[in-house]
Amino acid sequence: MNYLVTGATGGFGQLALGFLKDLVPQENIFALARSQEKAEKLTTEGFKVRIADYSVAEKMNAALKDIDALLFVSGAPGNRQEEHENVVNAAKANDISFIAYTSFADVDHSTSALAADHLFTEKTIKASGIPHTFLRNNWYLENELPLAGAALAGGKFVYAAENGKTGWALKREYAEVAAKAVATREFPEVLELSGTPVSYGELAQDLKEATGKDIEVIAGSDQAFIENLVTNGLPQSVAEMFLTFQHDIKNGQLDVTSDDFAQALGRPLASRVDGLKELLQG
Incomplete structure (x- = not known):
């Protein structure tokens, strides 16, 4: 079983990688970075690195080859819907068996400008038919x-x-649940992660x-x-x-009031x- 964490050079991705290597063999963990330069630290830490950008569909397809489970960390606002669609299409083309995606709080009902891209991505993942958990993160x-x-x-x-x-909750707490979600694949379709x-x-x-x-x-x-x-x-x-x-x-x-977070962590925030x-x- 091979695992890949996207956004691996960002704060959330690095935290998630740290938790994931305590749950699965590190030799089965891949980290996605946009450049070899950005990935240098991850390589020295023993992670296998793949280079791709969400905006380039061909490179995303290559990056997800032989990956089984994907921790899909959402990208930056801008052209996010098209970029996220590239990731999901690449996951489907490579027969990925599970996606954990970092979404937005109560996204089905939210009127926040931040919500639209996440709702689009959730719907795209659902339409792909790939089993998944949506990590609806509140606020760091x-x-x-x-x-x-x-x-x-x-x-x-x-x-x-x-x-x-x-x-509010700490970024490391959100990242720990994300790592558990992709490692165990035992969480429900939606986790409302809110303190x-x-x-x-x-x-x-x-x-x-x-x-x-x-x-x-x-x-x-x-x-x-x-x-x-x-x-x-x-x-x-x-x-x-x-x-x-x-x-x-x-x-x-x-x-958003939910007890999903503490239950997923297995302890209070x-x-x-x-x-x-x-x-x-x-």
Whole structure:
């Protein structure tokens, strides 16, 4: 049984590879990278590397030769639907027997701009007839490091999501479930991977506890949110992107309650306080 992890040079892919090699023989694990240069670290760590880009169908076909189970890490926004279709078509052409795909929270009902590509990909995988598990990842706690950094630098935790809630968890926890999904192939078709949904006000209190810092918590306007991030070193364009996430959260796009995550992990998720300590100290 051969396994391939896509996006293997990214943070999620590298974490997933680390968990996967504890579950299956490393000699059966392949890592997909876009260039040999990017893959050098993986090669030195003992992984077999294949080079391909989602956008080039012929190379994807070659990369998936003799692969049995695929951990399909979603690509970056842009031309994602066409690129993802190339991956699924290559999987079908190579008779891959299982796909675990990193999707988006509650994607069937989501109106987030982030959801459309994931819903398209889920439907494409279903249509392929390949057995699968959709890993509907909520939101990485890591995504909030710019907000936490601005708060620690300027003394103000400013958010614009009002009372919207998010099911934060650590990227490594999502990656561990992904590795288990592709190694065991025993999970159901859909896993809604969400921590306990809480508001930014609660997250700010967790940050204060994790750091021992006296931080002012401000439920602010869109402009105040952007200004706080820019003042503390984030580029305007990036701050504006983070504001779109705030709008999604305000509109309930990540307010998903499910016990799938802890069940799949086989243990409770790390607390947000412990998670923040891990990230800020790491």
